[in-house]
Amino acid sequence: MNVLASIPPPLGSVLILVLGTLVILLLTGRLSNSPTILATIGVLSLLGAALPAMGGDALTRVSVLGVVAAGLVGMLLVPSAELHNSTQRPEVAALILLGSTGAIVLATAGELLSAALGLETLSLSAAVLVALGRGARPLEAAFRYFVLAAISFAALVYGLGLLLLATGSFAWPRPGVVDPTYSYIWTIGVLLIGLGFAYKLAVFPLLWGPLDAYTAGAPGLAGFVMAASKIAAVVALARLAAGAAVPMAPILIGIGLVSIIWGTFGALAQREVRRMLAYSTVANAGLMALALGCGPEGRAAAIFFVVIYVLTILLAFAAMAGRGTGPLPFGEVRGEGLSATRALGLTLALLSLAGIPPTPGFWAKLAILDASWSALGFWPTLVAVIGGVAGVLYYLRPLPDLLALTRAHVSSAPAPAVWFAGAAVVVLGLAPGFAYAVARLAIGG
Amino acid sequence: MNNAFLPIALACAVALVSAVGVILARRPVHAVVALLAHSLCVAALFLIMAADLVALGQVLIYSGAIVVLFLFVVALLPHGGIESVVPTGRVVSAVVAGAALLAALAAGLAVGAPTAPENPAGGVEAIGRSLFGPLIVPFELTAALLLVAIIGAVAIWRRQEPEPGAKASSRAASEGSLAHTADAPGATGRQRLLDEGGPAR
Numbered sequence: 001m002n003v004l005a006s007i008p009p010p011l012g013s014v015l016i017l018v019l020g021t022l023v024i025l026l027l028t029g030r031l032s033n034s035p036t037i038l039a040t041i042g043v044l045s046l047l048g049a050a051l052p053a054m055g056g057d058a059l060t061r062v063s064v065l066g067v068v069a070a071g072l073v074g075m076l077l078v079p080s081a082e083l084h085n086s087t088q089r090p091e092v093a094a095l096i097l098l099g100s101t102g103a104i105v106l107a108t109a110g111e112l113l114s115a116a117l118g119l120e121t122l123s124l125s126a127a128v129l130v131a132l133g134r135g136a137r138p139l140e141a142a143f144r145y146f147v148l149a150a151i152s153f154a155a156l157v158y159g160l161g162l163l164l165l166a167t168g169s170f171a172w173p174r175p176g177v178v179d180p181t182y183s184y185i186w187t188i189g190v191l192l193i194g195l196g197f198a199y200k201l202a203v204f205p206l207l208w209g210p211l212d213a214y215t216a217g218a219p220g221l222a223g224f225v226m227a228a229s230k231i232a233a234v235v236a237l238a239r240l241a242a243g244a245a246v247p248m249a250p251i252l253i254g255i256g257l258v259s260i261i262w263g264t265f266g267a268l269a270q271r272e273v274r275r276m277l278a279y280s281t282v283a284n285a286g287l288m289a290l291a292l293g294c295g296p297e298g299r300a301a302a303i304f305f306v307v308i309y310v311l312t313i314l315l316a317f318a319a320m321a322g323r324g325t326g327p328l329p330f331g332e333v334r335g336e337g338l339s340a341t342r343a344l345g346l347t348l349a350l351l352s353l354a355g356i357p358p359t360p361g362f363w364a365k366l367a368i369l370d371a372s373w374s375a376l377g378f379w380p381t382l383v384a385v386i387g388g389v390a391g392v393l394y395y396l397r398p399l400p401d402l403l404a405l406t407r408a409h410v411s412s413a414p415a416p417a418v419w420f421a422g423a424a425v426v427v428l429g430l431a432p433g434f435a436y437a438v439a440r441l442a443i444g445g
Numbered sequence: 446m447n448n449a450f451l452p453i454a455l456a457c458a459v460a461l462v463s464a465v466g467v468i469l470a471r472r473p474v475h476a477v478v479a480l481l482a483h484s485l486c487v488a489a490l491f492l493i494m495a496a497d498l499v500a501l502g503q504v505l506i507y508s509g510a511i512v513v514l515f516l517f518v519v520a521l522l523p524h525g526g527i528e529s530v531v532p533t534g535r536v537v538s539a540v541v542a543g544a545a546l547l548a549a550l551a552a553g554l555a556v557g558a559p560t561a562p563e564n565p566a567g568g569v570e571a572i573g574r575s576l577f578g579p580l581i582v583p584f585e586l587t588a589a590l591l592l593v594a595i596i597g598a599v600a601i602w603r604r605q606e607p608e609p610g611a612k613a614s615s616r617a618a619s620e621g622s623l624a625h626t627a628d629a630p631g632a633t634g635r636q637r638l639l640d641e642g643g644p645a646r
């Protein structure tokens with residue numbers, strides 16, 4: 001019997017990532033002085049992890065490729081990451097691989113117990129990755145992130161227990177399998193599990209930990225944490241909403257609308273780029289939650305949106321990496337000495353986040369608005385549109401300074417992560433229809 | 446309401462109070478003792494729910510091994526091992542608690558050992574069958590989770606370690622005395638690691 005052929009595709013990816021982690025851990029002493037070799041081992045493990053997933057279904061492929069892209073950008077930024085103790089690069093690379101493992105498990109798990117373990121693996125690696133940033137603020141932010149993650153994980157475990165009580169198994173919830181006597185317990189269980197997943201998406205009631213983590217961590221690592229969490233959370237919530245639309249859909253729509261309003265006002269009030277991006281991520285998470293509550297069309301739109309959003313935000317964080325963990329005030333962007341490549345990358349990312357037409361961000365927002373219009377009608381869509389339009393106001397504030405920087409001649413180290421993420425954003429902007437078709441295939445619509 | 450309600454309520458209440466005590470205790474020793482009470486209460490809850498094996502594991506592993514390990518660590522803290530003069534009230538309460546424990550054990554023996562249920566839901570065989578049967582994938586995935594926890598704990602501890610080129614004194618001065626005490630063993634450990642991996646440089 002061929003043992004290797006009987007391993008399901010996501011587990012093959014998990015095995016390769018854990019093997020890569022072990023190689024890095026065994027060579028920690030040697031690799032701490034040779035970041036290029038370290039990044040090479042990490043990149044090879046991530047590319048290897050993408051291979052077995054290609055044999056899976058469309059949803060597996062989309063989620064593994066998304067997580068691998070996030071991991072690749074994070075890994076390419078490891079040699080220049082702003083660490084408190086710069087000998088810790090091997091640990092950071094190992095945590096990126098293990099965090100990708102957790103995200104892949106969360107997105108592709110066959111039952112909820114594995115999904116919960118994947119979520120906790122991702123949370124724990126994310127908290128440590130944030131904590132290793134330079135200065136005292138990352139440590140505090142990571143602790144806050146960790147405590148809130150523990151609380152939401154406790155909710156998830158309670159939900160798992162209630163679901164086990166109602167159905168007798170850890171399978172993903174499906175309509176019609178539960179005894180009507182237990183439907184009350186089943187509903188509470190599903191909602192608590194949804195709460196646990198929603199923490200990774202950073203929607204309204206659970207946003208303080210992620211907000212601090214995205215703001216205070218080293219930019220490259222914060223970008224990875226944000227990207228991997230969002231992809232895994234959206235896919236997991238899409239699977240939960242597909243099986244349990246009755247309690248999940250109205251609540252997703254509700255917290256989605258509140259998050260859009262909250263994140264938009266929060267982002268408008270900010271005075272610096274990183275905090276603005278962190279708040280705007282709440283508004284974008286709200287858009288995704290809104291779409292997840294809008295039936296199969298909406299779930300496909302949410303997956304399409306998250307892939308584009310994640311690549312764009314990775315580009316933004318990659319462009320800001322290497323300049324320290326401190327804030328980047330709007331008025332001082334010009335004096336930061338960003339190289340032309342980085343300034344151009346950040347410009348492209350901000351244009352796409354604002355949803356200016358030729359960029360992929362436009363198609364992503366359009367897909368969500370379309371799904372919301374056909375499922376919910378005028379008022380919810382109006383809130384989403386206003387949130388999207390207000391995005392132009394805050395995203396484009398640093399733009400004049402950035403455009404001036406693209407003409408300046410500041411030499412800097414090569415930035416492979418910026419090139420990689422930038423190329424991905426440009427490709428998605430050229431072929432949005434292909435990505436949308438893949439997302440619809442993944443959701444089975 | 447069946448006759449398990451009172452024991453469950455009692456164990457839950459003590460578990461909650463001791464959990465709050467772990468967080469609020471000002472001295473590490475008190476926190477560890479509260480943690481011990483908490484883990485024993487959780488074991489009692491497992492026992493009431495007829496999960497004998499889990500209860501036994503909770504007592505052996507958490508109360509027996511991990512909390513004692515914590516106590517050793519606390520004793521190694523700068524002021525952890527120093528005990529002030531023991532007040533009389535504490536001696537009296539310790540004697541009362543010990544006597545109560547003995548009385549409870551004697552009462553338990555007098556009632557007789559509980560008979561094992563016919564088909565225990567939480568028995569060794571049932572747990573083994575589910576861990577290595579339907580739950581094999583999540584069981585193996587805990588390996589990755591534990592690996593993250595180990596790396597995370599070591600990495601956060603090593604975070605404030607001085608880098609090989611930097612002066613230890615200047616870094617320690619900027620981060621306060623706590624960092625300084627934590628640095629001392631870290632520096633030697635790191636130096637040993639570097640010496641072993643010497644030729645790589």
